Amino acid sequence: MRRFARAGYFALASSLLMGYAAAQPANAACTSSASAAGTQTWRCDNGITIVAESGARFELKDANRDGHIDSVELSSKALLVEVPRKPGGNPFKVLTPQAIAAVRGTRWAVDVAEAKTSVFVADGRVGVSRRARGRGVVLGPGQGVDVEATGPLTMKQWGQPRIDALMARLGQ
Numbered sequence: 001m002r003r004f005a006r007a008g009y010f011a012l013a014s015s016l017l018m019g020y021a022a023a024q025p026a027n028a029a030c031t032s033s034a035s036a037a038g039t040q041t042w043r044c045d046n047g048i049t050i051v052a053e054s055g056a057r058f059e060l061k062d063a064n065r066d067g068h069i070d071s072v073e074l075s076s077k078a079l080l081v082e083v084p085r086k087p088g089g090n091p092f093k094v095l096t097p098q099a100i101a102a103v104r105g106t107r108w109a110v111d112v113a114e115a116k117t118s119v120f121v122a123d124g125r126v127g128v129s130r131r132a133r134g135r136g137v138v139l140g141p142g143q144g145v146d147v148e149a150t151g152p153l154t155m156k157q158w159g160q161p162r163i164d165a166l167m168a169r170l171g172q
Contacts, residue, residue: 120139
């Protein structure tokens with residue numbers, strides 16, 4: 001038994017050191033591949049694609065236990081998420097220490113750094129609120145928001161240099 005526990009510990013430690021979530025039984029419907037840029041791309045059978053910045057720490061989640069991921073818990077660095085449009089159903093969510101970003105179909109990036117989460121929308125619309133709830137904002141293409149512990153959520157049109165810097169970190 002101790003041998004299995006030790007093997008599990010080393011598997012967990014190596015997945016954290018490699019910077020991406022290891023596929024778990026709940027995430028069996030996703031496969032990953034590495035790129036030359038150092039990013040990791042997860043492609044899921046429900047059409048969701050997640051590109052993780054090198055060293056990003058996150059966990060794929062299947063809250064309703066239907067065998068398909070429906071959210072990601074992101075604790076550091078950035079992810080680029082693409083979710084196909086689908087009518088009805090629950091929105092796909094990215095949860096960070098500061099924010100919840102939810103959509104039904106779009107392409108957006110979420111970046112966690114220290115005490116701030118930044119969300120940028122490339123295509124579609126994304127609802128963003130604090131983890132502690134409260135009034136949220138809905139972002140459209142080219143818009144972003146920085147979510148900190150206090151202060152209003154202010155939507156801004158992101159400048160091209162900021163967009164380019166984030167997308168470069170994601171190999172885009």
